[in-house]
Amino acid sequence: MSDPRCIPHDHLSPSDVSGLRTLFDAEYRRSHGEWDPDAPYGYAPADVHVIDGDDPVLAHVGFQRRAITVGDRTVVVGGTGGMLVAPSARGARRGERVLRELRAAMIDADAEFGYLGCAPSVVPFYERAGWVRISPTEYHDDLAGRRVRERDDSPIMICSASRDASEWPEGDVDLHGRPW
Numbered sequence: 001m002s003d004p005r006c007i008p009h010d011h012l013s014p015s016d017v018s019g020l021r022t023l024f025d026a027e028y029r030r031s032h033g034e035w036d037p038d039a040p041y042g043y044a045p046a047d048v049h050v051i052d053g054d055d056p057v058l059a060h061v062g063f064q065r066r067a068i069t070v071g072d073r074t075v076v077v078g079g080t081g082g083m084l085v086a087p088s089a090r091g092a093r094r095g096e097r098v099l100r101e102l103r104a105a106m107i108d109a110d111a112e113f114g115y116l117g118c119a120p121s122v123v124p125f126y127e128r129a130g131w132v133r134i135s136p137t138e139y140h141d142d143l144a145g146r147r148v149r150e151r152d153d154s155p156i157m158i159c160s161a162s163r164d165a166s167e168w169p170e171g172d173v174d175l176h177g178r179p180w
Contacts, residue, residue: 004052004059004101009045012037019057020049023086042143043081044178048105050098058089061098064180065109070136071171078106078161080116081180099129106161113168114159117179123155131157132165140175150179 007016017037024035032041039045046062053059063078080102085095106114118126123133134157138150150156156173158165 002054004050004098006101006105007049007051009037009047009049009062012049015055016049016051016057019053019055020051020060023057023060023084024082026086027084040082042178044079044180046082046180048109049082050101050105052094052098053086053089056086059085059094059098061095061102062180063102063106063109063111063114065106065111066175066177068115068176069174070169073169073171075169076110076112077115077158078102078109078111078113079175079180080114083116083118083122095125096129099126103130103159103161111161112163113161113165114157115180116157117150118155118157120155123157126157129159131159132168133157134168137172138175138179139172140179141177143178 021035044064047064049060049062051057051060061080061083063080066079067074067076103114133155136156138156139147140150142148158168
């Protein structure tokens with residue numbers, strides 16, 4: 001089993017894009033339409049992709065480096081999204097592998113923390129991979145560019161990158177853009 005590859009978004013090859021499109025369309029096309037690497041289902045796109053497997057792509061996660069506001073502090077995060085493992089590869093720890101590589105890439109990009117929103121059903125997966133659930137009020141932009149408040153019960157998780165997760169500041173979160 002080869003190591004996951006860390007690829008900047010603007011260095012994705014046509015083969016990488018094709019493999020990612022196949023992975024995402026198999027999971028989401030019926031409910032969300034065709035995958036677009038520059039606007040994935042309306043979420044903010046990744047600056048960096050972590051890909052496991054070549055043909056086919058078996059797992060992916062990406063992040064976008066962004067300065068957000070937490071309380072009265074500016075915090076640089078690796079906003080994380082696009083976490084997906086192909087059904088045929090589930091149970092083989094590929095998700096954990098790409099998340100480990102993601103964390104290393106976030107440290108290299110000088111992100112202080114990883115940050116993501118997820119469905120309640122996958123919180124245990126992220127916790128096993130070292131992510132910690134937090135409960136701030138979150139504000140972000142919707143597709144029309146309007147600032148909206150996220151529901152209070154939506155899981156938000158962080159992980160350590162260049163700073164330990166225990167150092168996460170208190171306060172409301174403003175993503176200053178679309179979520180990941």
